Amino acid sequence: MRVIVLGAGVVGLTTAYLLARDGHRVAVLDGARGAATQTSQANGGQLSYNYVVPFAGPGVMQKVPGWLLDRDGPLRFRPDFTWSQMRWLLQFLRACNAPIAARTTHALLRLAHLSRAGLHELVEREAIDFAFARSGKLVVHSDGSSMEGARRQMASQAAMGSVQHALTAAECVALEPSLANIAPRLAGGIHTPGEDAGDCHLFCLGLERLLRSSNFDVAFHYSTPVTQLLTAGGRVVGAATSAGVHEADAFVLALGNGARALASPLGLDLPIQPLKDYSLTLPITGTAPSISITDAAAKVVYARLGTDLRVAGMADVVGNDAGFDNRRLDTLLRLARGAFPDAADWTVLRPWTGLRPSTPTGLPMLGPSARWPNLHLNLGQGSLGFTLAMGSAAVVTELLGGRPAPIEMDGLRA
Numbered sequence: 001m002r003v004i005v006l007g008a009g010v011v012g013l014t015t016a017y018l019l020a021r022d023g024h025r026v027a028v029l030d031g032a033r034g035a036a037t038q039t040s041q042a043n044g045g046q047l048s049y050n051y052v053v054p055f056a057g058p059g060v061m062q063k064v065p066g067w068l069l070d071r072d073g074p075l076r077f078r079p080d081f082t083w084s085q086m087r088w089l090l091q092f093l094r095a096c097n098a099p100i101a102a103r104t105t106h107a108l109l110r111l112a113h114l115s116r117a118g119l120h121e122l123v124e125r126e127a128i129d130f131a132f133a134r135s136g137k138l139v140v141h142s143d144g145s146s147m148e149g150a151r152r153q154m155a156s157q158a159a160m161g162s163v164q165h166a167l168t169a170a171e172c173v174a175l176e177p178s179l180a181n182i183a184p185r186l187a188g189g190i191h192t193p194g195e196d197a198g199d200c201h202l203f204c205l206g207l208e209r210l211l212r213s214s215n216f217d218v219a220f221h222y223s224t225p226v227t228q229l230l231t232a233g234g235r236v237v238g239a240a241t242s243a244g245v246h247e248a249d250a251f252v253l254a255l256g257n258g259a260r261a262l263a264s265p266l267g268l269d270l271p272i273q274p275l276k277d278y279s280l281t282l283p284i285t286g287t288a289p290s291i292s293i294t295d296a297a298a299k300v301v302y303a304r305l306g307t308d309l310r311v312a313g314m315a316d317v318v319g320n321d322a323g324f325d326n327r328r329l330d331t332l333l334r335l336a337r338g339a340f341p342d343a344a345d346w347t348v349l350r351p352w353t354g355l356r357p358s359t360p361t362g363l364p365m366l367g368p369s370a371r372w373p374n375l376h377l378n379l380g381q382g383s384l385g386f387t388l389a390m391g392s393a394a395v396v397t398e399l400l401g402g403r404p405a406p407i408e409m410d411g412l413r414a
């Protein structure tokens with residue numbers, strides 16, 4: 001089949017890879033000048049297959065007012081008063097309860113475990129250098145009640161195949177000595193040995209290079225913004241661009257935050273909002289963590305990517321504003337430097353911000369759209385796009401090929 005993949009972020013590229021391996025003739029279209037120039041660039045680098053609890057959880061409602069009053073808190077909200085943002089927020093608040101969070105967590109775990117299997121197979125099969133490390137992950141908690149909640153979550157996830165261990169504060173520091181500086185405030189941590197880390201940008205560039213080789217039938221069209229999807233006879237027949245119309249038998253919409261505008265004229269009302277996060281990349285010069293760390297109280301993640309330390313955090317609900325907010329960057333820098341003062345050269349930092357394409361529940365939308373059977377969605381991976389990319393691509397590839405999905409799809413269908 002001739003398949004057009006719209007979007008050359010991590011979600012589009014992994015889909016192009018599996019579609020090409022499945023024997024399809026693939027063309028990738030993107031408005032940018034190259035691969036992974038948007039959200040898939042300098043993200044947190046965590047392949048976090050067992051740490052998927054959605055942001056929309058039962059405890060969030062009580063915490064939101066405090067976060068919003070704290071200008072340096074992990075969440076910032078500046079309403080743009082658009083109908084889509086208001087509706088998204090209402091749907092988000094409606095999802096903040098235990099039954100929905102549990103259903104979402106189960107669906108994300110199924111997808112994440114499929115993703116881990118797919119990524120490990122890819123790492124063994126292809127030579128892509130992206131600072132991949134089977135680093136494991138340690139989520140540290142600063143108060144007893146947060147640690148208790150994490151223990152309960154760990155127990156419920158054990159039934160889903162998650163292998164995790166609860167550690168005391170002393171055990172956390174014994175496992176990861178660079179935590180010594182914050183040891184006095186630690187209540188404990190959850191260690192997940194099976195988690196990985198990697199540089200998403202290098203992964204995308206390496207995958208693109210691989211797909212350009214003669215083993216794959218994939219063509220890339222950059223600087224090609226898609227302005228409209230053309231339909232006829234109940235099917236999508238073409239992608240209109242400034243360089244003409246690209247035709248195909250099937251289309252995969254993997255445009256991240258760009259999908260909503262393109263889908264809307266086709267009657268598809270996609271509940272995706274951009275959430276802004278920040279990252280810092282620093283050269284490691286001293287005692288930096290080897291294990292990926294999440295500081296649950298500060299909502300900041302740390303990953304060692306080769307010779308660099310990647311720090312990521314914050315969540316700003318500010319519409320499509322992708323600009324830097326220096327105050328947020330300063331907060332992230334202060335938190336990171338306070339936690340790991342000897343880790344890096346803090347004067348040589350590379351700041352970055354990206355907009356996570358997020359659904360209210362945290363569940364992505366995968367597979368054929370209800371209205372257009374040959375338009376397949378691969379969207380809304382939010383804070384877990386790197387983690388979920390290979391699994392999402394596998395689901396879309398199987399469904400596009402007319403085969404059953406490789407996992408139970410409850411909650412994941414487009």
Ligand SMILES: Cc1cc2nc3c(=O)[nH]c(=O)nc-3n(C[C@H](O)[C@H](O)[C@H](O)COP(=O)(O)OP(=O)(O)OC[C@H]3O[C@@H](n4cnc5c(N)ncnc54)[C@H](O)[C@@H]3O)c2cc1C
Pocket residue numbers: 006007008009010011012029030031032035036037038039040041042043044045046047048224225226227254255256257258259262276277278279301312313353354355356357379380381382383384385386387388
């Ligand atoms: C600070 C930060 C930290 C993060 N940390 C992690 C992490 O540790 N682990 C993890 O798993 N995830 C993480 N994420 C989330 C992850 O980065 C995203 O979920 C993922 O990159 C989304 O990929 P995507 O391919 O859907 O979107 P994108 O990478 O944004 O790709 C979409 C592509 O579509 C193109 N496009 C859009 N509209 C059009 C159009 N009309 N025509 C043509 N092309 C178009 C864009 O140019 C872009 O190339 C983080 C995100 C941020 C911002």
